[in-house]
Amino acid sequence: MLITDQAGFTALNVASIRAQFPSLSQTINGHPAVFLDGPGGTQVPQRVIDAISNYLRRDNANTGGAYATSRNSDAMLADARAAMADFLHCAADEIVFGPNMTTLTYMMSRVIGRDLGRGDEILVTRLDHDANVSPWLALEEKGVTIRWAEINEEYCTLDLEDLASKINPRTKLVAIGYASNAVGTINPVKKIVDLAHAAGALAYVDAVHYGPHGLIDVAALDCDFLVCSTYKFFGPHMGVLFGKREHLQRLRPYKVRPLTDAVPNRWEWGTLNHECIAGITACVDYIADLGRRENSSLRKGGETRGIQSGARSRRAAIVAAFELIHSYEHSLMKRLISGLKKIPSLKIYGITDPSRFDERCPTIAIRVLDQTNDQTPFALATKLGERGFFTWDGNYYALNLTERLDVEKSGGFLRIGLVHYNTMQEIDRLLEALEEILST
Ligand SMILES: Cc1ncc(COP(=O)(O)O)c(C=O)c1O
Numbered sequence: 001m002l003i004t005d006q007a008g009f010t011a012l013n014v015a016s017i018r019a020q021f022p023s024l025s026q027t028i029n030g031h032p033a034v035f036l037d038g039p040g041g042t043q044v045p046q047r048v049i050d051a052i053s054n055y056l057r058r059d060n061a062n063t064g065g066a067y068a069t070s071r072n073s074d075a076m077l078a079d080a081r082a083a084m085a086d087f088l089h090c091a092a093d094e095i096v097f098g099p100n101m102t103t104l105t106y107m108m109s110r111v112i113g114r115d116l117g118r119g120d121e122i123l124v125t126r127l128d129h130d131a132n133v134s135p136w137l138a139l140e141e142k143g144v145t146i147r148w149a150e151i152n153e154e155y156c157t158l159d160l161e162d163l164a165s166k167i168n169p170r171t172k173l174v175a176i177g178y179a180s181n182a183v184g185t186i187n188p189v190k191k192i193v194d195l196a197h198a199a200g201a202l203a204y205v206d207a208v209h210y211g212p213h214g215l216i217d218v219a220a221l222d223c224d225f226l227v228c229s230t231y232k233f234f235g236p237h238m239g240v241l242f243g244k245r246e247h248l249q250r251l252r253p254y255k256v257r258p259l260t261d262a263v264p265n266r267w268e269w270g271t272l273n274h275e276c277i278a279g280i281t282a283c284v285d286y287i288a289d290l291g292r293r294e295n296s297s298l299r300k301g302g303e304t305r306g307i308q309s310g311a312r313s314r315r316a317a318i319v320a321a322f323e324l325i326h327s328y329e330h331s332l333m334k335r336l337i338s339g340l341k342k343i344p345s346l347k348i349y350g351i352t353d354p355s356r357f358d359e360r361c362p363t364i365a366i367r368v369l370d371q372t373n374d375q376t377p378f379a380l381a382t383k384l385g386e387r388g389f390f391t392w393d394g395n396y397y398a399l400n401l402t403e404r405l406d407v408e409k410s411g412g413f414l415r416i417g418l419v420h421y422n423t424m425q426e427i428d429r430l431l432e433a434l435e436e437i438l439s440t
Pocket of ligand 1: 208
């Protein structure tokens with residue numbers, strides 16, 4: 001299945017991509033499984049499964065030992081750090097591994113909070129997942145004031161004027177999401193980082209939801225910290241934190257005494273999940289190879305768009321991959337949103353105007369207007385699930401948003417999350433299923 005864009009060149013070979021993901025070929029009650037649950041965690045390609053099991057089969061050891069498997073484990077960790085450095089565009093010693101984004105963020109809030117107290121302020125937003133809110137709210141016990149940036153309800157975008165008005169010389173940290181895991185909005189992160197820095201505050205970016213959809217460039221963003229989770233971009237269940245080297249050196253982590261004081265290891269407590277970290281290199285290489293394989297099709301009218309055809313560096317290949325992913329996901333999103341708009345009983349939350357699609361990810365939250373008991377998000381997800389469509393219902397921990405939009409008590413949203421292994425046919429089948437469910 002080759003997808004071609006308006007200019008007529010091949011954009012993404014979805015069939016060859018899907019063939020790499022063993023789980024995509026499952027059936028449920030005789031229906032092909034349709035994975036629309038990417039925002040909760042994506043599927044993994046065979047190479048990630050192989051990397052994890054090969055590590056366990058061959059190199060399973062702790063680090064720092066004077067023997068082969070331990071040395072191999074050290075090398076594997078260094079490779080994974082280099083892979084994530086390419087993925088985020090930073091140095092390898094600015095990459096910290098942890099169990100997940102939430103745990104890493106609690107670690108950072110506790111450590112940053114050591115130096116904060118009464119009179120200091122932290123800004124959080126109503127659009128964020130609670131993992132970038134509660135760890136900062138916890139600092140209220142030290143006397144820190146938490147300020148909230150509000151949203152523009154109609155489009156579920158951040159109210160930038162409100163946000164800017166709440167940053168002042170007392171602000172010590174601005175915690176923002178790159179993209180909303182509930183309604184898909186992409187925030188103007190660079191602008192917000194600049195606002196934070198102009199006031200002397202740190203910028204802490206939650207890129208968990210953005211990770212599978214768009215290129216992350218911490219050097220260009222100039223953010224102080226950025227967190228993501230590899231299980232959202234085709235890898236294992238792990239969290240990754242980027243911290244500017246100066247902060248990782250300056251801040252005082254809690255740690256056991258024998259642990260080295262070297263950066264970034266002083267931030268990694270206890271024994272890490274080595275097998276999953278082996279899978280991280282494989283997932284970054286999966287994305288890079290996607291860019292490499294399709295790279296010649298980036299040529300348009302004799303020019304290359306952004307990167308040189310046949311580029312060898314992994315970062316350049318990742319840049320190329322996200323160009324393709326972006327354009328393919330946009331075509332899926334257009335089809336889905338225009339189909340959903342034709343179902344009159346549905347309300348779509350967030351941006352629905354195609355001319356503004358660059359401000360959103362293909363993560364779509366819907367509800368039935370005037371819903372009956374068997375049309376709640378949970379009821380819809382259950383009925384879709386029986387037909388093989390995996391969607392999510394509820395708040396997905398974007399609690400501040402569901403409360404703000406007053407949908408929390410009535411089941412939250414039904415979330416349809418697309419990634420680049422989804423197809424147009426899946427969207428058409430989903431729309432048919434939804435129409436059928438809603439007409440009975
Ligand atoms: C936007 C966002 N931030 C943070 C998290 C928490 O990530 P983790 O499960 O790695 O703690 C999630 C998880 O769904 C998320 O979607």
